[in-house]
Amino acid sequence: MKNIGILTAGGDSPGLNSAIRGIGKAALKMDMQVLGFRDGFRGLVENRFIRLDKTVLPGLLTVGGTVLGTSRDKPHRMVIGGKTLDMTDAAVETYRKHNLDALICMGGGGTQKNAFRLLQKGLNILTLPKTIDNDVALTDVTFGFDTSLGIATEAIDRLHSTAHSHHRIIVVEIMGHNAGWLALGAGIAGGADVILIPEIPYDVEKIAPAIRRRVSSGRPFSIVAVAEGARNLAENKQFAKANEAKKKARTKAEKKAAALHLDDVENQHKGSTLRLAQKLEELTSLETRLTILGHLQRGGTPSAADRLLTTQLGTACARLIQEGQFGVMVAIRGGQTLPIPLEEVVGKRKIVPLDHPWIESARLVNTSLGD
Ligand code: F6P
Numbered sequence: 001m002k003n004i005g006i007l008t009a010g011g012d013s014p015g016l017n018s019a020i021r022g023i024g025k026a027a028l029k030m031d032m033q034v035l036g037f038r039d040g041f042r043g044l045v046e047n048r049f050i051r052l053d054k055t056v057l058p059g060l061l062t063v064g065g066t067v068l069g070t071s072r073d074k075p076h077r078m079v080i081g082g083k084t085l086d087m088t089d090a091a092v093e094t095y096r097k098h099n100l101d102a103l104i105c106m107g108g109g110g111t112q113k114n115a116f117r118l119l120q121k122g123l124n125i126l127t128l129p130k131t132i133d134n135d136v137a138l139t140d141v142t143f144g145f146d147t148s149l150g151i152a153t154e155a156i157d158r159l160h161s162t163a164h165s166h167h168r169i170i171v172v173e174i175m176g177h178n179a180g181w182l183a184l185g186a187g188i189a190g191g192a193d194v195i196l197i198p199e200i201p202y203d204v205e206k207i208a209p210a211i212r213r214r215v216s217s218g219r220p221f222s223i224v225a226v227a228e229g230a231r232n233l234a235e236n237k238q239f240a241k242a243n244e245a246k247k248k249a250r251t252k253a254e255k256k257a258a259a260l261h262l263d264d265v266e267n268q269h270k271g272s273t274l275r276l277a278q279k280l281e282e283l284t285s286l287e288t289r290l291t292i293l294g295h296l297q298r299g300g301t302p303s304a305a306d307r308l309l310t311t312q313l314g315t316a317c318a319r320l321i322q323e324g325q326f327g328v329m330v331a332i333r334g335g336q337t338l339p340i341p342l343e344e345v346v347g348k349r350k351i352v353p354l355d356h357p358w359i360e361s362a363r364l365v366n367t368s369l370g371d
Pocket of ligand 1: 133176
């Protein structure tokens with residue numbers, strides 16, 4: 001009989017519970033025993049777990065969040081009693097103590113990296129790609145994305161009627177720090193007039209005339225969908241410079257200084273959507289309001305597509321364990337599940353390519369992308 005562990009790490013995402021259910025039910029059917037570690041890698045380090053058996057798994061399919069809890073803790077840099085410590089050995093010890101045959105880590109880019117570190121310590125690791133940002137490399141899609149896309153699209157639909165009634169601009173901030181999938185997808189699906197994403201630095205002097213043209217053509221309202229990581233030209237220049245300096249840093253001191261500077265640049269970016277809204281009001285003379293969707297986008301029951309995806313990924317994951325295949329992320333490609341070596345996944349990010357069909361479509365329906 002095999003013993004397997006599951007943990008959910010990083011920001012929560014709709015579909016985590018249905019993925020746990022998919023893995024758990026298939027694993028029980030294959031005569032495995034399943035443990036769930038609490039609060040991401042912290043629960044693994046601290047050996048806090050629950051048994052995922054027939055009493056826990058049913059009913060999880062439709063429930064938002066994660067029954068296991070999650071955190072952004074990393075085993076190699078964990079804050080314990082106010083100190084940052086390397087707790088990798090403790091994580092390995094828990095794995096050994098429970099005689100685990102495999103550990104499944106569900107998460108986004110950061111989780112893939114942390115899981116890879118444990119793989120390098122000799123643990124049998126598998127991962128599942130989860131994030132509403134859809135930015136994990138080498139999978140067509142990540143789970144959580146479809147649900148959040150639906151929520152953000154519905155929000156834009158609702159903002160339309162109030163923007164229209166008041167002849168206002170409504171700027172809506174959508175999650176996505178580094179990748180614009182969610183803002184672009186929801187912006188197109190919701191018919192936003194302007195969509196701003198991190199991949200395309202924007203120029204407010206080009207957005208305002210686009211909005212004014214709408215006013216002259218009898219449409220005195222506009223919806224501006226902005227990814228939280230979208231930057232104007234000046235911000236983008238500063239960000240690119242800080243990023244480059246971080247990449248070039250060689251010594252420990254240089255690396256620390258460059259990382260601090262990048263943090264500074266990111267902090268300065270906070271509030272930039274509000275500044276954009278104020279600038280648009282000034283340039284267009286249209287009353288402008290800002291809506292930040294925030295964590296609403298991550299809450300609640302997963303969509304049908306996410307339930308299907310997580311059930312497919314979760315059950316495929318149990319099958320791979322049964323076959324003795326480890327060190328992989330279970331990806332979805334063209335509708336099929338595919339084990340991708342973790343080393344190929346880590347350190348990469350899937351951002352929106354500038355030649356993506358969504359970008360061309362947005363432009364062809366007269367949406368300004370701010371460039
Ligand atoms: O990684 C998913 C995500 O929702 C991002 O879109 C967002 O920038 C971030 O998490 C927010 O993180 P937190 O919930 O820790 O504030």
